[in-house]
Amino acid sequence: MCKTFHFSVSDYMNSSSSTTELVAAKRMDIYESFHQVNLWEDSFKVDHSTLNPISSPMLMMNSSSIENKSECVLHESREPSEDDQEIIEEPIPKVLRRQAQNREAARKCRLRKKAYVQQLETSRLKLMQLELEIEKTRKHGLNRSNSLDVGYIGSSRTINSEISLFEIEYGRWIEEQDRQNQELKNALQNNASDIQLHLLVESSLNQYSNLFRMKAEAAKVDVFYLISGAWKSSVERLFLWIGGSRPSQILNIVVPKLDALTDEQMGSINNLRLSSQQAEDALSMGLEKLQQSMVYNIQADPLDFGNYGLQMAYAMDKGEALEDFVNQADHLREQTLLYMSRILTIGQAAQGLLAMGEYFHRLRTLSSLWIARSCHHFYPTRHSN
Structure with missing residues (x-):
């Protein structure tokens, strides 16, 4: 100063x-x-x-x-120079790299946790399937291997978790189907309104759509198991066509149960039946050619051992083509149901779905009665003197 x-x-x-x-x-x-x-x-x-x-x-x-x-x-604060900015910005790539590593580690941890949960779920399904097998054996009074209505596990002696899951889901599907059939029956007997019948019809159609979705997933795992009908009762397998029922056969069962069909409706139903039969014939011919081709590919030549692997590879390709036939057959079944419901009124559609549900229920009941009869003959009743 x-x-x-x-x-x-x-x-x-x-x-x-x-x-x-x-x-x-x-x-x-x-x-x-x-x-x-x-x-x-x-x-x-x-x-x-x-x-x-x-x-x-x-x-x-x-x-x-x-x-x-x-x-x-x-x-006054001094503005940072270029050297200071370099010092500040220098560790940023390291921080970003560390954050990326942390995110990757967290992602791998989530994947390991998901795999562990799936493994636990698979083990739980195996345990549930074994419990079901024990319960069936106890009810029938037979060993699983001697039963006529064997499932996938009893026939192959191996456990496939996804097929076991399909069998469990199909069992639940049958229970739900029986419940919906009872609701349809009660609604028709009580003269329910069209709104209530419409809800029941939509629920029943969705139920069949769920079945087709379940079958498509099972076909990816083992198409031979699905197309053989091992998941169905013995009587149902008698009417089996490419892993299910023929749509034209279902129409022949449902139409006589319908009330007050108009001429226009009958004409539409006949056209639907004809187109379904033509599609069935085309799929049957294609499946027959596929079977012949598979037989040709896997036939053994005792003097040629070098082409064995190639022959098996060709046969595997035919097996993958078989999955397409199952999906096309289910698609035909589903489309037949949808077109039939559009031709009919709400009340008629409810009657048709109830008739179809009762038909499959009676086939399963007949199969159970036949197994019970076989059990009775295998274990004759002993009367005390």
Whole structure:
């Protein structure tokens, strides 16, 4: 901070006396020191003519402002330079890499957890299937291997978790189907409204769509199991056609149970029956050719052992083509149901679905009665004397 100096006459007199002191100081060999002091004083001398009372306050104010400005400059934040930015930005790729590694580790952890849960679910399904087999054996009074109505596990002696799941889901599907048939029967007997019948019809059609979806998933696992009808009762297998029933046969069962069909409806139903039979014949011919081709590919030549692997590869390709036939047959069955429901009124559609459900239910009941009869003959009743 700069200081202002005010000189008076007395100061000037004092300065003149300093000359006398210099003479004395010279004699005392300290002239050089005082001479330097005088030089410093000359540098700080101010001209009295230029100094006035007005300029002094301005000088003091400017000095104070300079001091305040210097203090403000010291407190202002300094903008980061390019070197600082390089220091800040340098670890960013490392942070991003570490975050990516953490996300990848979390993803792998979730996948391991999902696989573990699936393994637990598979084990649970196996246990449930074994419990069902034990319960069936206890009810029938026969060993599973001697039963005529064997399932996939009993026939192959191996457990396929996805096929076991299909059998469990199909058992639940049958229970739900019987429940829906009872609801349709009650609604028709009680003269339910069209709105209520419409809901029941839609629910029943969705139930069959779920069955076709379940069969498509099972065909991906083992199409031979599905097309053989091992998942159906023994009596149902008697009427089996490419893993199910013939659509034209279902029409022959349902149509006589319908009330008050108009001529237009009968014409549409006849056209639907004819188109279904033509599609069935085409699929049957294609399946027969596929079977012949498969037999040709897997027939053994006792003198040619080198082509065995190639023959099996061709046969595997035919097995994959067999899956397409099953899906096309189910598609024909589903489309026949949908077109039939569009031709009929709501009440007639409810009657037709009930007739079809009762038909399959009676086939399963007949199969159970036949098995019970076989059990009775295998274990004759012993009467006490």
